[in-house]
Structure formats: structure tokens, C-alpha cells
Amino acid sequence: MSLNLLQEQQEQEQEAEKPPSYHPRPVRPWRVAVIANVKGETPLPIDAPADAGAEFDRRETIQAIQDAIESDGHSTRFLSADESLMDTLREYRPDICFNIAEGIMGDGREAQVPALLEMLRIPYTASRVLANAVGLDKTMTKRIWRDHGIPTAPFQEFVTGSEPLDAELAFPLFVKPAREGTGMGMSEKSIVRNEAELRERVLWVVRSYHQPALVEAYLPGREFTIGVLGRADARQWTRNPRLYRADGFHRFPVLEVDNNNTVTPGVYGHLAKTLHPGDEGIPGFICPARVDAPLAEEMRSLAIRAHQAIGALDVSRVDVRLDAEGRPRLLEINTLPGLTPGFSDLCVLAGAESLSYTDLILEILYLGASRWGLLAQPNKLVRVPMSVNGQRVFARPLTFE
Numbered sequence: 001m002s003l004n005l006l007q008e009q010q011e012q013e014q015e016a017e018k019p020p021s022y023h024p025r026p027v028r029p030w031r032v033a034v035i036a037n038v039k040g041e042t043p044l045p046i047d048a049p050a051d052a053g054a055e056f057d058r059r060e061t062i063q064a065i066q067d068a069i070e071s072d073g074h075s076t077r078f079l080s081a082d083e084s085l086m087d088t089l090r091e092y093r094p095d096i097c098f099n100i101a102e103g104i105m106g107d108g109r110e111a112q113v114p115a116l117l118e119m120l121r122i123p124y125t126a127s128r129v130l131a132n133a134v135g136l137d138k139t140m141t142k143r144i145w146r147d148h149g150i151p152t153a154p155f156q157e158f159v160t161g162s163e164p165l166d167a168e169l170a171f172p173l174f175v176k177p178a179r180e181g182t183g184m185g186m187s188e189k190s191i192v193r194n195e196a197e198l199r200e201r202v203l204w205v206v207r208s209y210h211q212p213a214l215v216e217a218y219l220p221g222r223e224f225t226i227g228v229l230g231r232a233d234a235r236q237w238t239r240n241p242r243l244y245r246a247d248g249f250h251r252f253p254v255l256e257v258d259n260n261n262t263v264t265p266g267v268y269g270h271l272a273k274t275l276h277p278g279d280e281g282i283p284g285f286i287c288p289a290r291v292d293a294p295l296a297e298e299m300r301s302l303a304i305r306a307h308q309a310i311g312a313l314d315v316s317r318v319d320v321r322l323d324a325e326g327r328p329r330l331l332e333i334n335t336l337p338g339l340t341p342g343f344s345d346l347c348v349l350a351g352a353e354s355l356s357y358t359d360l361i362l363e364i365l366y367l368g369a370s371r372w373g374l375l376a377q378p379n380k381l382v383r384v385p386m387s388v389n390g391q392r393v394f395a396r397p398l399t400f401e
């Protein structure tokens with residue numbers, strides 16, 4: 001390559017590292033619906049397991065999201081993700097929905113609200129229908145990751161519970177419901193050491209949760225969670241271009257979950273996930289995790305690949321464990337990561353690097369809005385035709401700053 005070409009290439013690469021200096025703005029304030037299922041308010045099926053609804057949000061979280069969005073000049077309303085949603089959407093007519101709804105039942109419950117919004121052609125934040133449905137299903141997710149060469153523990157799905165165990169799976173194994181979250185159906189009893197324990201636990205999962213059981217190799221190593229925020233073109237649409245690397249993704253610090261000495265020893269199970277800071281038996285949360293920089297970087301790039309492999313958009317959180325050899329193995333992806341201020345993992349990650357809760361929420365909102373044409377870049381702003389002394393002129397770009 002000639003010296004000139006090399007220099008040109010280097011300049012282009014340096015240029016790509018530089019974030020743009022302009023800040024896109026909404027053309028006008030939006031009406032934003034925050035759509036969620038609320039603990040104790042959303043009705044659940046009568047035969048639901050005891051820990052059903054564990055992923056639902058509290059009113060305080062919804063209010064915190066509304067406050068963050070309103071601080072940017074928009075108006076908001078909470079809409080409950082249940083049978084009333086079609087009517088409340090028609091009445092409120094939001095410009096965009098901030099979706100955190102877990103959904104109520106079925107094999108793709110986290111995709112229920114996105115599917116309804118797609119049908120009504122209403123913009124919304126974060127992942128769309130397919131990625132939310134796949135992300136909820138841990139077996140499907142692992143099949144896609146395996147196809148992409150993304151490291152995940154060997155596994156087998158049990159639909160009836162009487163299937164013979166694959167020869168490649170050796171005890172100890174880990175048994176979990178294929179389509180739940182928040183540690184539902186998981187405790188130290190999920191670790192099974194022989195055939196009898198395996199059968200008992202698999203049948204318990206199938207019967208209690210009315211869904212297949214996912215059985216995977218038990219990963220004995222340390223546990224981490226990795227936040228993903230961004231998209232290839234994120235720097236074009238963000239309020240903070242410096243947040244994102246040239247590939248469009250932000251790198252949060254890595255969070256380690258220390259499961260030694262918890263209420264569910266060795267496992268970040270349901271009981272451990274319902275405890276609050278200061279409670280007895282809560283896991284240790286170490287952020288930034290004390291890991292070598294190359295391992296942290298490897299886990300971050302695996303999380304971004306995992307996010308892209310299932311077609312997730314804008315935000316997610318990926319759980320990782322190390323195997324006996326200390327190699328990272330991906331457990332699952334959360335396309336609707338919890339957003340309880342100061343408590344949910346993603347908020348802890350953001351807090352550890354002084355990214356405020358408001359900024360985190362507005363990043364998710366702006367990334368979502370940009371996909372639906374709701375943000376104007378300065379060079380593409382709407383210009384309002386006006387006339388001066390009969391002469392047609394264009395006024396200043398229409399923004400509401």
C-alpha cells in the first residue's frame with residue numbers, strides 16, 4: 001500500500017474514532033407511554049407457579065422512568081400491560097412507548113407488547129418482537145449462539161422429562177425452566193448430581209412451570225453480568241456521543257455476582273434475587289469486577305456478539321459464568337433488563353461509572369426513537385416555510401430547545 005493510501009486510511013480510522021459533535025433533538029416534545037406490568041396489580045393465571053410475577057415492576061420504578069423522561073421536556077403516562085392496553089393506547093395516542101413489560105403468559109410473553117405495538121404501528125423502545133421472544137427462551141437463545149460460535153455450556157431440553165440424557169452431558173448438571181427469569185425455579189436444588197436427582201428436578205420444572213426444562217453443564221466458576229447499550233449508528237442519535245465506541249456500543253464496567261454465603265449458595269436463585277441491599281444472605285456485587293483487562297474485554301465483546309446474534313436492539317444484559325478451566329460461558333440474555341434505580345444490575349453498572357439514571361433512560365429512549373424517525377439531526381431538521389413581504393423564506397429549524 002502506498003504511503004499516501006496508508007495515511008489516508010489512518011486518518012479515516014482516527015476520524016471514525018471521533019464522535020460527531022452535534023446533538024439530535026426531538027422535533028417536538030413527545031407523549032411517551034411507559035408500559036409495564038406492576039407487581040400485585042397485573043392479574044396472573046390461577047395455576048401460575050408461586051414465584052410467578054417476580055419480574056414485574058414496582059410503581060416506584062415506573063415513576064422513576066417517567067421522571068427521567070419528563071426531565072427532557074416530554075409528557076408521560078403509565079399504561080398497564082394487560083387486556084386494557086389496546087384501549088388505553090388508543091385513548092392516549094403516544095408518540096412512542098418506553099417498553100419494560102414482561103408480559104403475562106405464553107411462550108413469548110416478553111414479546112406481547114411489542115407485537116401489539118407493531119400491529120398498531122406505534123413506535124417503542126428496545127428490542128422488537130422476535131428478539132424479545134427468543135431472549136425469553138433460553139434454549140432457543142443457546143441454539144442461536146451455538147450456531148454463531150458463541151461459547152455457551154452444552155445443553156439439552158427436556159419436554160416431557162422422560163427423554164434419555166445425551167451422552168455428552170456429564171454430572172453435575174444444572175436444571176432450570178427454559179422460559180423464565182429473575183431466578184424463578186432456581187436454587188441450590190437446581191444443581192443435580194445423579195440420574196435420580198435429574199429426573200426429579202426436571203419433572204418438577206415441567207409440572208410447575210408448564211414448559212420445557214433446560215439442562216446444562218454446571219459451570220462452577222465465577223459469575224458476571226455484562227451490560228450492552230448501543231447500536232452501529234448510536235453516535236448519530238445519542239445525546240452523549242462520547243459514550244459509544246466507534247462500533248456504536250458502550251462498554252459498561254463488568255459486575256461480578258459473588259454467590260458464596262448467600263440464601264441460595266452457589267446459585268443466583270430466586271430467593272437471592274428478591275433480597276434488598278443490607279438484607280442477610282444477599283450476594284456480593286462487585287463493580288468494577290476484579291478481573292484481568294483481557295477477560296473483561298473478552299466478556300464485553302462476547303456480550304455484544306450475543307446481543308447481535310439474536311437481533312436484540314439498543315439495550316440488554318448478558319449473564320456469564322466461568323467453566324472449570326476459567327473460560328467464559330454465556331448463560332442467558334435479558335432483552336428487557338430491570339431498571340429499578342440503584343438496585344437492578346444495569347443501574348448498578350451505570351452508577352459505577354457515574355452515568356446517571358436519567359441519562360441511561362434517555363439513551364434508551366433516544367436510541368429507540370431514532371429507529372422510528374422521531375429524532376431530527378441538525379442538517380436534516382424540519383424547516384418551516386414562512387413568508388416575509390410576500391417572499392417565501394425558511395425559518396430556523398424547528399426544535400424546542
Ligand SMILES: Nc1ncnc2c1ncn2[C@@H]1O[C@H](COP(=O)(O)OP(=O)(O)O)[C@@H](O)[C@H]1O
Pocket residue numbers: 153174176180181182183184186216217218219220223259266267268269319321331332
Ligand atoms: N449452567 C449453570 N451452571 C451454574 N450456575 C448456573 C447455570 N445456569 C444458571 N446458573 C445460576 O442460576 C442463576 C440464574 O440463571 P439464569 O440462566 O441467569 O436465569 P434468570 O433468567 O433467572 O436470571 C445464574 O445467575 C447462576 O447463578
Ligand SMILES: [Mg+2]
Pocket residue numbers: 182183319332
Ligand atoms: Mg440471569
